[in-house]
Amino acid sequence: MSHPHPELSAPGELAEGGLRVTPLGGLGEVGRNMTVFEYAGRLLVVDCGVLFPEDQQPGVDLILPDFGPIRDRLDAIEALVLTHGHEDHIGAAPYLLRERRDIPLVGSKLTLALMGSKLREHRLRETVQHVVKEGDRIAFGPFDLEFVAVNHSIPDALAVAIRTPAGMVLHTGDFKMDQLPLDGRITDLRSFARLGEEGVDLFLTDSTNAEVPGFTTAEKKITPAIEQVFRESEQRIIVACFASHVHRVQQILDSAVKHGRKVGYVGRSMVRNMQIASELGYLHVPEGVIVDAKELADLPPEKQVLVSTGSQGEPMSALSRIANGTHNFVQIAPGDTVLLASSLIPGNENAVYRVINGLARLGAHVVHKGNALVHVSGHASAGELLYCYNIVRPRNVMPVHGEIRHLLANGDLARAVGIDNVVIAEDGVVVDLVDGVAKVAGKVECGYVFVDGTSVGDITESELKDRRILGDEGFVSIIVVVDSVSGKVSSGPEIHARGNAWAEDAFDEIKQPIVDAVNRAVSEGATDTYQLQQAARRTFGRWVSDTHRRRPMIIPVVIEA
Incomplete structure (x- = not known):
């Protein structure tokens, strides 16, 4: 996916009295939601979720937000606010708490109860928790938080208004405006309007259904x-x-x-x-x-x-x-x-x-959904988002939670009702709110962090590429023995393949070209086994691509004897 701000450099110092907003996940994807707010050197984190792997990420169990940009500032975190109990909003919290166990967790009764079972799985039993409900107001450092009921596909979801000396932010979390919810708990539009009257300087809105016209089905x-x-x-x-x-x-x-x-x-x-x-x-x-x-x-x-x-x-x-x-x-x-x-x-x-x-x-x-009305979305459609923009009337809008197409569509809705300052950001793009105006200030490096079994962050994109090749194209090992004195091939090559249906004699025609390539490399001055391995790899790679239209992983081994 192309980045909307590819030319951005690292952000400079935050202007005195400004509020910095840094999404570390959830913008440009549906999942892995995590946003960091900074004021006067103190941090507030809203949500800390996981993304589930796709087919092209074999062996990966979960994908976490990248904590790198805040890893050396964990002591500055005042609290971690969890808007609701879905995995894409709470699933990565135990991994953050492993790095600093006493970060206060703030959320509704059900959200923290679901969080509690995850913490026990991770053997994180002694955590600091603050149970809140709609209408509650609580301060952590310079962040004065007020919670607002929102309707979603899980009970007890909350939006959060974050008041700071730099201005007020309203973060919807995931929400919709079902007027006949099964539990009778509707999105509190009266509070949205009241906060709008007070003055919302930055509105972070759920973008997942921004491309869907009308209102989400009840x-x-x-x-x-x-x-x-x-x-x-x-x-x-x-x-x-x-x-x-x-x-x-x-x-x-x-x-x-x-x-x-x-x-x-x-x-x-x-x-x-x-x-x-x-x-x-x-x-x-x-x-x-x-x-x-x-x-x-x-x-x-x-x-x-x-x-x-x-x-x-x-x-x-x-x-x-x-x-x-x-x-x-x-x-x-x-x-x-x-x-x-x-x-x-x-x-x-x-x-x-x-x-x-x-x-x-x-x-x-x-x-299933393809042949019956057996599911409805948990996210606000375009009509609901327009309604919210009209009652909140924020000074600045920053769409969150969605792929780039969702963010752009949400931004268009805000502009349609006359909100001019819409900031489109993706993961790592830093947005500063200074003197009531939100502007992109740069970006920080934040990639995917893969969890594979008990391993966290040890898998690289390069290793995933190797796994994909292994899964799609198979594996070939080539073993060649060279004379330790002359450097010439003394036996081999032995060629073993896995993952493709190769005939028993499939590699007979390439064995002599591999011998010739290794001997030629020696005569041209190659002295170490790595150079000889590369000669064998290149020869076999060209042949298998031209002959079989395959690109397996090739592991050449050269043994001196």
Whole structure:
């Protein structure tokens, strides 16, 4: 993706009395949200999330924001504010807390409860936490924070107004304006208007649906489609949704009770999150409806509902294992109905359709967003964003949370209502708010930080490229023995290949050219084994490209004997 400010250099000193805003993730991508605010040498961090890997990032478990620009200033962080409990906003927080354990965590009751289970997984038990709710106001250093209720696809989401001597920032977090939410908690537009009257100097707005016209469909609109599934299904129903989508699970529980079915959760994160949501009162579970998923199998199929993780086709998720027949206790029977109650995140299409095809092959009827209204977005569409701009009337706008096309579309909406100063930034672009005007001040280096097992940040783009080559093109090793006195080839080459269907004699014609190339390199003055290895690599590389249209990873080994 091209950077909108490719020529920018490192930012200079922040002007006295100015506020600096540095996004370290979430701008130019959907995920990895993290924004750093700086005033008078003190820092406030809003969100710290992960991005999930795509197919071209093999072996990567998670992608974190780059903490490099603030790593030597961790002691200056006043607090980490978490707007809501989705992974792309809280998932990287444990990795930041590993570097400084006592950073105060600020968030709503549900958000910090979901965060707590992650902290226990990372063995971070003694953290400083401040539970807040809409209407609360709390100060950390020079940052005076006020929290505002917003509606999203997870309960208890908050926008945050950040008052500083440099001006007020209003950060929406992820939000939409569902006027008939299942939990009755609407986005508090009255507070948005009140803050607008006070004067919002910089408005950071969710851009994910900025290209979508009109208003996002209300959650209640999908109830008829869910009801239809329950009414028409004669056997077991399996529902896959995000493990954090409490509202969707509530709709499933309500329909299950209405149709006399029992519900079991499948997937560790689903079990954990729904238990937390139930204990805190965000999920209302009718008595007797929940049973252990393994015990559910003892009931007749028409009495069973399984709620599972894996709506994005994640390879190790419960639904993927069900689809490929490897789940330890759930097997699809012909006539089962599978309901994919989630959106299709860009980049996951192939994985999701692979799961749908696997389920269909086993005889399931699959209901998904492509053939029924079974999911609505959690983000404000263009009409809602225009509405917000008109009631807040900010002096400056900085679109956040989205790919570059989303950010640009959101910026166009702000300009359409007469807001002239719109700042389009991507990860690492530094924006300074000085004397009420927001301007780009430079950029800091911030790349992707890959998590691979227990390894954090050790994988480079170069190593990922090697992995992609290995996965796509295979691996070839060439072993040549040279005489330690003459330097000429004394035996070999032995050529071994993996990852492609090579015939037994496939490499016979290239062996002598490799010998000739190594001997020629010696006669031309090559003295070390690295030069000889490169001669073998070049010769084999040209041949395999011309002959087989392949570009495998080539590992030449030259042994002196």
